[in-house]
Amino acid sequence: MTAEAPAAPAVAYGRLVPVAVHFDDLDALGMLHNARYPLMVERAWTQHWRERGWGFDGDWTAAGDFCNAVKELRISYEAPVTSPGAYATHLWLERLGTTGLTYGFRFCSADGSVTYAHGTRVLVRLDAGTLRPAPWSERFRTVGRELLRPAD
Incomplete structure (x- = not known):
């Protein structure tokens, strides 16, 4: 019999993706190194999009x-x-434009109740041939809208 992984706790908007901090992620003072936060956020976004068919x-x-x-x-x-x-x-989307978007994120406790770091990242969709801004596909925009943070 295989045990199922516990479901991630619910959040009011966006998605909570489990991540693991390992001993070697800590700095000389025993704290998570500042450069590891964006790396873990990147890995969580990559997991999120891969589960939806992008990579x-x-x-x-x-x-x-x-x-x-x-x-x-x-x-x-x-x-x-x-x-x-x-x-x-x-993870969530703050803004979904024609060629760009703004991700919002919090690095937090497993249940989402404690925030250790938070921020935003702006991405621009590129045309592979010209490396100039290009529009997101309609499929991407449809899936992305599910992550939009509600207006306050």
Whole structure:
């Protein structure tokens, strides 16, 4: 008999993706190294999109909507992560434009109740041949709308 993985706790918007902090992610002071936060967020987004059929396997033309570049990354650190273990990344979309989007994220406790860091990342969809901005596909926009944060 195989045990099923526990479902991620619910969030009011977006998605909570489980992530693991390992001992070697910690810095000399025993805290999660500041450069690991964006890396873990990137891995969570990659997992999210792969589960929905997008990814990069070495061919930029075949990558379609996954042919994109980071234009901006902002992150604020709220509290240190001081031990390895189970955590989560709360992911959502702040904005979904024609050729760009803004991701929002929180690096948080596994249940989403404690925020350790939060930020945004702006992506631009690129044409694989010209590397100029290109529109997101309608399929991507449809799936992306599910992650849009409601207006306050």
